[in-house]
Amino acid sequence: MSTTTTRGVAQPAPAKASQARPRRGLRGNPTLNFWLFTGPFLIGLVIFVFVPIVWSVWLSFFDARYTVTPSNFIGLDNYKQILTNSNFPDSLLTFSVFAAFIVPTTWALSLGLALLVNQLRFMRAFFRSVFFLPTAVSYVAAALIWKMSIFSGVRFGLMNTVLGWFGVDNIAYLADPTPPWYWLVIVTLRLWIQSGFYMILFLAALQNIPAELYEAAAIDGAKKGWQTFRYITLPQLRATSTAVILLLLIAAYQAFDEFFNIIGTKATWAQTPLMELYKAALGTNQDYGAGSAGAVILSLLICLVTLIQGKFMGFGRGDESK
Amino acid sequence: MSALSNDNFSRRSLFRAAAGMAAAGTLAACGSNNGRGGSGGSGTQLVQYFHAYGEAGTEQAIKRYAAAYKKAGVSTNWITGNNFEAKLFSALLTKQAPDVFEFHPQLQMVKSGQVADLSDLIDPVKDDFNPNDIKSHTVDGKIYGIRMIDDPQFFYYRKSMLEKAKVEVPTTLDELLDAAAKLTTDKVKGVFLGNDFTAIQNNLIFSAGAETLDANNKIGYHTDGVVEGLKKLRTLFTSGHVLLDAPTDFWDPSALNQGLCAIQWGGMWSMPAMQKALGDDLGIFPFPKIGSAGKLSVYNGGWSIFVNAKGKNVDAAKEYVKWLWIDQKKYQEDWALSYGFHIPPRTSTAQSATKLKSGLPAEAVKLFTDYGHFDNIGFDQVMITAFNDVIASSVRKNGNPEAALDACDKKVNVELKKLFG
Numbered sequence: 217m218s219t220t221t222t223r224g225v226a227q228p229a230p231a232k233a234s235q236a237r238p239r240r241g242l243r244g245n246p247t248l249n250f251w252l253f254t255g256p257f258l259i260g261l262v263i264f265v266f267v268p269i270v271w272s273v274w275l276s277f278f279d280a281r282y283t284v285t286p287s288n289f290i291g292l293d294n295y296k297q298i299l300t301n302s303n304f305p306d307s308l309l310t311f312s313v314f315a316a317f318i319v320p321t322t323w324a325l326s327l328g329l330a331l332l333v334n335q336l337r338f339m340r341a342f343f344r345s346v347f348f349l350p351t352a353v354s355y356v357a358a359a360l361i362w363k364m365s366i367f368s369g370v371r372f373g374l375m376n377t378v379l380g381w382f383g384v385d386n387i388a389y390l391a392d393p394t395p396p397w398y399w400l401v402i403v404t405l406r407l408w409i410q411s412g413f414y415m416i417l418f419l420a421a422l423q424n425i426p427a428e429l430y431e432a433a434a435i436d437g438a439k440k441g442w443q444t445f446r447y448i449t450l451p452q453l454r455a456t457s458t459a460v461i462l463l464l465l466i467a468a469y470q471a472f473d474e475f476f477n478i479i480g481t482k483a484t485w486a487q488t489p490l491m492e493l494y495k496a497a498l499g500t501n502q503d504y505g506a507g508s509a510g511a512v513i514l515s516l517l518i519c520l521v522t523l524i525q526g527k528f529m530g531f532g533r534g535d536e537s538k
Numbered sequence: 539m540s541a542l543s544n545d546n547f548s549r550r551s552l553f554r555a556a557a558g559m560a561a562a563g564t565l566a567a568c569g570s571n572n573g574r575g576g577s578g579g580s581g582t583q584l585v586q587y588f589h590a591y592g593e594a595g596t597e598q599a600i601k602r603y604a605a606a607y608k609k610a611g612v613s614t615n616w617i618t619g620n621n622f623e624a625k626l627f628s629a630l631l632t633k634q635a636p637d638v639f640e641f642h643p644q645l646q647m648v649k650s651g652q653v654a655d656l657s658d659l660i661d662p663v664k665d666d667f668n669p670n671d672i673k674s675h676t677v678d679g680k681i682y683g684i685r686m687i688d689d690p691q692f693f694y695y696r697k698s699m700l701e702k703a704k705v706e707v708p709t710t711l712d713e714l715l716d717a718a719a720k721l722t723t724d725k726v727k728g729v730f731l732g733n734d735f736t737a738i739q740n741n742l743i744f745s746a747g748a749e750t751l752d753a754n755n756k757i758g759y760h761t762d763g764v765v766e767g768l769k770k771l772r773t774l775f776t777s778g779h780v781l782l783d784a785p786t787d788f789w790d791p792s793a794l795n796q797g798l799c800a801i802q803w804g805g806m807w808s809m810p811a812m813q814k815a816l817g818d819d820l821g822i823f824p825f826p827k828i829g830s831a832g833k834l835s836v837y838n839g840g841w842s843i844f845v846n847a848k849g850k851n852v853d854a855a856k857e858y859v860k861w862l863w864i865d866q867k868k869y870q871e872d873w874a875l876s877y878g879f880h881i882p883p884r885t886s887t888a889q890s891a892t893k894l895k896s897g898l899p900a901e902a903v904k905l906f907t908d909y910g911h912f913d914n915i916g917f918d919q920v921m922i923t924a925f926n927d928v929i930a931s932s933v934r935k936n937g938n939p940e941a942a943l944d945a946c947d948k949k950v951n952v953e954l955k956k957l958f959g
Contacts, residue, residue: 281646281650281956282646282647282650282652283631283650284631297952301948301949301952302949303927364785367783368783368784368785369782369783369784370781370783370784370785370798371725373783385778388782388783389783390733390783391733391734391782391783391934392775392782392934393934393935394935394936480734481923481926482734482736482926482929482930483734483930483934484927484930484931484935485930485935494624495923498624498627498628499623499624499627499919499923500623500624500627500919500923501919501920501923502627502646502650503920
């Protein structure tokens, strides 16, 4: 009786509430929720990414000077022009070399920072923030600081002031390509901005390595330091490293902002592939056909490099999944 | 329960209020100070694009002129940064394209139908314009742009520094090299030619006695004199007597005003700021001769106004352009002389401008008259960019000038074929 009484008092109330106030909108319809949250982004993706890609491929086969709705089909002429009568092939070569340098350097630096921060027993959050904060700075703002403040060629530039204390003459880091000091400017900027972000990825991966592995290694006689790092830590970071290298490679080929603002377009060195395409299409030349042909070539190259990297390192394949 | 209801009501009310305020804010922004003038929100609305001029007051001036126009509302898009051309040309492809814009005369814009024929506006006053300005905007007898300002470019120098170093004003490139060496100290560099040397690339051609394109629209820049000039500029570049990597470029008077150099390449627009900073300790001279066939040269930059031929309001835009740049002489004089100094392209306006009648401005006008070179409408942006590479490869980098010019020829010939067949 008491049970019945309890049930009679306690149970009908939620049932009544449920019937009276059915769950609506965001809480009641997963399909609606899905489209509500992803729909706008999908629409944006289609309009601003997929349509331009298809349009760009289409433009690359037309004489599209001063127009993006051309009618004169010219086959592969734009590809021939961009590969034989422009600086685009040089820029691809330069940036393959650049990628070959900046990718392993950034990988090593960000991994090193992650290992250092991971070792900290106090103020870990502070140092993690300090190294990550540059990621929030735009490439344009950083490029202007590097160019006009730190590496300005005049006597009151920061670097030249410091060098002046030691009797060294002013260096024109950016105007004079011999010796190529401009790489020092660009590489330091890129490392400063990028390393913090990848450090966070490595830090997360480091904290996911089970402590038991290190304990087992210690029992087996592995020495702390290089031996542990070489045989435990590094293999455990394989999946993260693959992703980091992939992202770094793509970022290297897509470099634009800092090169545009530091080197400018009136040079024949350190011109990124995107800058050459900018000059061909979006600058004053207005040759959207040749620019599109270059964009297609660059996209294919990035895909190729990514696939080759995937072949050697595996996409997201950690040791544990083997 | 009631409290809960009130909370819900309150949240929704707040949301509605916020949405309402956002909408009101957006509408308010539409009506805020956006440079729209004339008839304001009703009637024809025109959009004009201007790059950001360095001289204070110019943006306000352009908006003031637009506001005085009563037959249409005119909004001004004042584009800052160094990519005015990119923003302009990408906008011209869209439905939001400007009706009126400033740029330089370029043949490909005429051939592609981007700019409207303005002959009917200019013809009645054609004789009052500098004939070279008319010529540089004319294709097949039709005039496609109205010159707003002529901007001669020359060297500025500190008289006191040259006197102290016992240096005469250079008339040849060799003398400029010697002067730069004598004027260089541990604090001051002899000369500043702009950070990438491309500012003087036209003068390199003209001072060597060559032209960008010849009368038959064939390559005119590839001469022995130009090769000699490139080699000498390379010597100057590596001499340690040139200011490099200055915080601002040649268009800004800071390098000379701040004592970073003794001689600076610049435009007439910088003259008021330089005179204000340096007083009478300021002189000018044209780009020196290069080689035996050389002659002094002054490159005339400047800006012109164009009407977007594919715009929605071509006739209204032409009417506005006529009103501002043909009829309103007081605005033209104000635009040319109240901020930086420029030479008005209208002869009558230039002759009545008292600011140009004496002192350094008068000297600049004389240099412009005696040695001025105007843009060739056929030497378009593709060719200019190709010649930028020549300067980069053979002056800033130690490349062979002949090889650099050959590479340039290849690109220019492709472009010439596209333009002239």
